[in-house]
Amino acid sequence: MSNDTDRVKGAAFSRARAERIVIVGSGQAAVELAASLRQRRFAGSVILVGDEPDLPYQRPPLSKDFHPASRAVMPLRAESFYAANSIELRLGVVAQRIDRDACVVVLADGTPLPYDHLVLATGARNRVPAIPGLNLGTSLELRTLVHARNLATRLVELRHVTIVGGGFIGLELACLLRGRDIEVDVIEAGDRLMGRMLSPVMSDYFRQFHTKAGLRLRFRNTVRSVGRDPAREVVTLADGPTINTDAIVMAVGVLPNNALARAAGLKVDNGIVVDAQLRTDDPTISAIGDCAAYPNPFSGGLVRLESVQNAIDQARCVAARLTGSPAPYRSLPWFWSNQGSARLQIAGLAGDGDRPVLRGDPKSGEFSVFLYRGERLIAVESVNKPSDHMFARRILSAGLSVPRSMATDIGVDLRGLAGAAAVAESTPIS
């Protein structure tokens, strides 16, 4: 599509409000967007297309406290919510193609869905590395309810599981399995746990924590091949040793679902590229959630986040724009992960060179790591310290900082600080 056509479409869109909004995806971001549109009294059609057959559900419990007994577990909204709010659900069908000139999404069953505005909330899928012998029929993964049910049906027969990937989801699942007395080996290619998200000092805490809980952690290692013995799987590691195991779970990260956008000629770069208001390079198409790469004001550059907070806040931002209150997306990123008795919470986005300052004693199992870039607070990682986490969210969202001396002194009650402004006065931000 030419730039001229885009400009004409953009101008037409800004004159006339969208009457028909089509959302591709039925995950956290999609459902939040549909709900927010109605909350903001959007009166046009809202159609949500998802390729998973289940009523939209929450993913976080799948690796934490999944209970396979009921079918529609952990729904994002009750089934009645959609009808009550005139949100049309088209589940179990793939959105196959976008005809941008005609403003139509074509479903796999051939149905054309015209739109005034299209929102891509297509999420991400698990990365599956090419490992000789890895039979996806018997190996497991965890992203969807179908995956969780597969895992649940095999739980009783499992004595040993090999988890490939020492990230959030692999470790949460490892704790869940250990809680059922299942032996677990975790194979991690890097030299520390959750290395993409955590400071080395916090990674090290979790290395000790999980080792004590009985996980066997194997760093700087990958799976060279998988065979059968014949009753069990035999995992051969890159550095030689083999592990006999009942199941292999691949938990090595995700890839954004951006094929639909790419095929439609939209800009894609590790995610569907959007501007500060979450618009793609076509003004009638937005992208939100795990699939979207957006300019992050906290870290700079294009960032693609995989978190509930990001999915929800981006959905709300787009709903506000589509109902006449446009604003750039500026929410502070925050995350959580439950691993055994440790509730990890992170506020902000730290980088490799950021300097850690400890608040509290890791031996107590309740402490935080404050991360500084120069004199400026960038992020806070907390274990079982929700008050530190909430403080960090407040202060970082306001673009403020706190002096290291206050951060390290557990005698200073952060909640008791006289509001963010007082902290700002004491610490000029560069």
Ligand SMILES: Cc1cc2nc3c(=O)[nH]c(=O)nc-3n(C[C@H](O)[C@H](O)[C@H](O)COP(=O)(O)OP(=O)(O)OC[C@H]3O[C@@H](n4cnc5c(N)ncnc54)[C@H](O)[C@@H]3O)c2cc1C
């Ligand atoms: C096991 C697990 C545990 C997690 N735990 C946490 C946690 O503790 N804290 C946290 O913050 N985050 C957690 N997350 C991440 C969080 O769940 C995601 O960031 C969030 O669900 C992203 O929402 P989304 O709507 O962007 O994408 P998704 O939830 O992935 O939804 C996208 C949907 O779109 C569908 N789709 C894709 N392409 C098409 C198409 N062409 N046509 C139709 N449908 C399509 C997909 O199949 C999918 O159903 C976890 C994720 C998993 C898998």
